[in-house]
Amino acid sequence: MQAYVIGSPIKxxxxxxxxxxxxxxxxxxxxxxxKELQRSELATFFQATLKENCIGFNVxxxxxxxxxxxxxxxxxxxxKLNSLNVIQIKNxxxxxxxxxxxxxxxxxxxxGFAFKGCNVLLWGAGGSAKAVAYVLGKNFISxxxxxxRSNRSxxxxxxxxxxxxxxxxxxxxxxxxxxKELHLTINTTPLGMTGKESGLTYxxxxxxxxxxxxxxxxxLIYTPLETDFLMTAKSCGLKTVNGLMMLVDQALATFEIxxxxxxxxxxxxxxxxxxxxxxxxxxxxxKNIFLxxxxxxxxxxxxxxxxxxxxxxxxxLDALIEEKEKLSVSEIFKTKGEKYFRNLxxxxxxxxxxxxxxxxxxxxxxxxxxxxxxxxxxxxxxCYLNVHVNTLLHxxxxxxLSKRPLLSSLTTxxxxxxxxxxxxxxxxHYKKANLNIEIDNQNPTDVAFMIxxxxxxxxx
Ligand code: NDP
Numbered sequence: 001m002q003a004y005v006i007g008s009p010i011k012x013x014x015x016x017x018x019x020x021x022x023x024x025x026x027x028x029x030x031x032x033x034x035k036e037l038q039r040s041e042l043a044t045f046f047q048a049t050l051k052e053n054c055i056g057f058n059v060x061x062x063x064x065x066x067x068x069x070x071x072x073x074x075x076x077x078x079x080k081l082n083s084l085n086v087i088q089i090k091n092x093x094x095x096x097x098x099x100x101x102x103x104x105x106x107x108x109x110x111x112g113f114a115f116k117g118c119n120v121l122l123w124g125a126g127g128s129a130k131a132v133a134y135v136l137g138k139n140f141i142s143x144x145x146x147x148x149r150s151n152r153s154x155x156x157x158x159x160x161x162x163x164x165x166x167x168x169x170x171x172x173x174x175x176x177x178x179x180k181e182l183h184l185t186i187n188t189t190p191l192g193m194t195g196k197e198s199g200l201t202y203x204x205x206x207x208x209x210x211x212x213x214x215x216x217x218x219x220l221i222y223t224p225l226e227t228d229f230l231m232t233a234k235s236c237g238l239k240t241v242n243g244l245m246m247l248v249d250q251a252l253a254t255f256e257i258x259x260x261x262x263x264x265x266x267x268x269x270x271x272x273x274x275x276x277x278x279x280x281x282x283x284x285x286x287k288n289i290f291l292x293x294x295x296x297x298x299x300x301x302x303x304x305x306x307x308x309x310x311x312x313x314x315x316x317l318d319a320l321i322e323e324k325e326k327l328s329v330s331e332i333f334k335t336k337g338e339k340y341f342r343n344l345x346x347x348x349x350x351x352x353x354x355x356x357x358x359x360x361x362x363x364x365x366x367x368x369x370x371x372x373x374x375x376x377x378x379x380x381x382x383c384y385l386n387v388h389v390n391t392l393l394h395x396x397x398x399x400x401l402s403k404r405p406l407l408s409s410l411t412t413x414x415x416x417x418x419x420x421x422x423x424x425x426x427x428x429h430y431k432k433a434n435l436n437i438e439i440d441n442q443n444p445t446d447v448a449f450m451i452x453x454x455x456x457x458x459x460x
């Protein structure tokens with residue numbers, strides 16, 4: 001089954017990561033790709049998806065409005081918001097949905113926000129502000145103050161006021177015009193987003209607002225994870241939340257639409273949130289990630305998947321050595337000896353120990369030299385794939401075992417003993433890694449995601 005996210009630019013979209021997680025979690029056949037499109041290509045793209053085994057696609061900036069006229073049907077939410085972010089393909093027809101509103105609503109509900117009777121300050125009056133204001137009106141907020149640099153806020157307030165008479169929509173030009181205690185403030189402007197203008201001055205007026213105890217600040221932006229808006233709000237004692245949960249919740253709602261099934265979301269949303277947070281942290285740090293562990297623990301295959309998820313380069317240390325020497329590792333051991341091999345390993349590790357957005361699968365014995373471990377940990381992340389010997393023997397199988405220089409000539413019993421001994425000798429080094437991931441019963445994609453999730457929970 002095929003799915004896409006379309007937009008321009010699209011290369012930074014995190015949606016493919018979310019759907020990769022869902023594919024692995026539910027073990028479903030789903031290929032989800034980014035597609036950069038020009039406006040003139042939208043209609044052709046719609047037609048092309050009908051001819052392949054495509055379940056639907058997500059639509060992001062700047063086409064959320066432009067695609068409405070191309071869909072065969074759209075939901076009421078789409079009509080009211082004049083914006084869609086999901087196309088479902090069903091029985092040869094395209095149906096447009098808006099799950100951004102579900103993302104906004106669920107983010108607030110999951111924070112325990114009460115809605116009814118609360119007062120909110122909304123920054124901005126564009127497409128996302130409309131979706132936010134719609135959710136607020138639908139959930140009987142008492143008053144929504146809209147603050148925008150231009151008078152676009154008047155149109156927003158007027159259209160929402162007609163739709164939701166029980167909520168008061170008030171346009172303001174200065175926070176001094178707010179005459180009530182606030183329970184929530186939401187930023188929908190791009191100020192403070194990575195690569196955009198700073199928001200520190202614009203949002204400094206937050207400090208003069210009368211906020212209720214436990215008030216929340218929600219920024220739709222998620223790069224950086226902590227925006228100028230959220231930093232300022234935090235300094236005022238507010239609870240803060242960035243736009244990642246909204247992104248996750250809209251994607252889970254998309255999944256439910258495409259596959260026409262309800263899913264249990266509470267644990268899943270947190271897991272995906274941690275994955276996305278970990279990815280953004282790792283991309284920002286740019287450190288290399290070295291994977292260590294016994295032979296057969298899946299360092300190479302996990303490393304490849306990890307590098308794909310992060311868009312980092314991947315290197316296998318043994319393969320680099322083989323390429324340099326034009327000999328296999330077994331042949332190097334046989335003809336030149338282990339010491340010669342270990343010297344080559346140290347040389348390449350020293351070369352790779354400078355952060356360059358790389359994932360490197362080490363050899364099982366690479367850390368037996370303390371100097372290698374020290375070099376790696378100076379500026380990079382070291383991750384130990386911790387697995388039981390019996391799992392290894394089972395995984396490797398006879399074919400693979402016969403290729404390993406330290407095991408090839410041994411009987412089954414001797415191999416088990418050898419691996420146990422190797423593990424005992426090396427575990428002390430392995431356990432000095434920044435991350436210790438227990439990987440029995442996990443597939444390599446699970447392991448790659450486990451590494452990323454752990455990153456989001458440790459202090460680096
Ligand atoms: P729009 O362009 O429709 O609206 C942007 C709003 O910000 C407008 O009200 C605009 O004011 C205001 N604004 C823009 N620049 C400035 C500035 N320099 N100073 C003051 N105000 C400014 O964008 P969207 O509503 O579609 O998106 C807004 C944000 O929401 C983006 O940062 C986007 O990344 C984020 N977003 C996050 C999602 C998520 O899943 N987390 C989903 C969708 C969006 P004016 O009206 O005067 O032009």
